Amino acid sequence: MKRIAVVYHSAHGHTEHMAFSIREGAQGVPDTEVHVLMAEDLVARPEALADYDGYLFGSPTFFGGVSGSFKSFMDATGGLWRTQRLKGKLAAGFTVSSLPAGDKQSTLMSMFVFCMQHGMLWVGNPILPEQHAGVPYDEAANRLGSWSGLMAQAGHSAPADAFTDGDIKTARMFGRNFSETLHRVSGAN
Numbered sequence: 001m002k003r004i005a006v007v008y009h010s011a012h013g014h015t016e017h018m019a020f021s022i023r024e025g026a027q028g029v030p031d032t033e034v035h036v037l038m039a040e041d042l043v044a045r046p047e048a049l050a051d052y053d054g055y056l057f058g059s060p061t062f063f064g065g066v067s068g069s070f071k072s073f074m075d076a077t078g079g080l081w082r083t084q085r086l087k088g089k090l091a092a093g094f095t096v097s098s099l100p101a102g103d104k105q106s107t108l109m110s111m112f113v114f115c116m117q118h119g120m121l122w123v124g125n126p127i128l129p130e131q132h133a134g135v136p137y138d139e140a141a142n143r144l145g146s147w148s149g150l151m152a153q154a155g156h157s158a159p160a161d162a163f164t165d166g167d168i169k170t171a172r173m174f175g176r177n178f179s180e181t182l183h184r185v186s187g188a189n
C-alpha cells in the first residue's frame, strides 16, 4: 500500500476542485491510499507529512507565485528539512490561475525548488497536448502545454468547478501518472 497526500491551499475553491480531481486519478491505481489535506491545517503539524510516500502540492497562482497560505505551509516544514525526513519521497505540483499563462510557471518553480531543498524527487506531467491529435482545445488533455507540473485555468469569479473538460481530464491523468510512478519506482509493480 502506498500513501499519497494531496496538499493544497485554495482561496476561492478552484484549486480545491482540482485537488479532488487529481485524487480521483491517483486513487484509481490499486493499493493506493490518497488523503486530501489543507495546507493551512499542516502549518501546526507539518510532521504529519512524514507518514506519506508521495505528495501532490497545489496552490493558486497569486501575483505569479504560490499564495501566502501555501508559503506559510512551506515555511512550517523547516524542522523536516533539518532532519531530512522527506528525502527521497516523490513530489509533484499543480496550480490554477485565471489567465491562460498568468505566470503559473513561477508557481510551479517555487514548489519545485521547495521539493529539491527537501531532497524529494520531482515528477512532471508527461501528457502530450491532445489538441495536436485533433481533440477540440477545451476537451484536450494538457491543452495549456505544461510538463513541469499541472496547470489549469478558471475565471476568477467563475464557480469553483468551472473548468474545461480538458483540464479535469488532465487532473485525473496527472494524479494517475503520479500514483503509477510511485508504485514503479518503489519496485511494487
Ligand SMILES: Cc1cc2nc3c(=O)[nH]c(=O)nc-3n(C[C@H](O)[C@H](O)[C@H](O)COP(=O)(O)O)c2cc1C
Pocket (backbone or CB within 6 Å): 009, 010, 011, 012, 013, 014, 015, 016, 059, 060, 061, 062, 063, 064, 065, 096, 097, 098, 099, 100, 101, 102, 103, 154, 155, 156, 157
Ligand atoms: C491576490 C490574487 C493574485 C492573483 N494573481 C494572479 C496571477 O498572477 N495570474 C493569474 O492568471 N491569475 C491570478 N489571480 C487569479 C487566481 O489565480 C484565480 O482566481 C484562481 O482560480 C484562484 O484559485 P482558488 O479559487 O483556488 O483560490 C490572482 C488572484 C488573486 C486573489
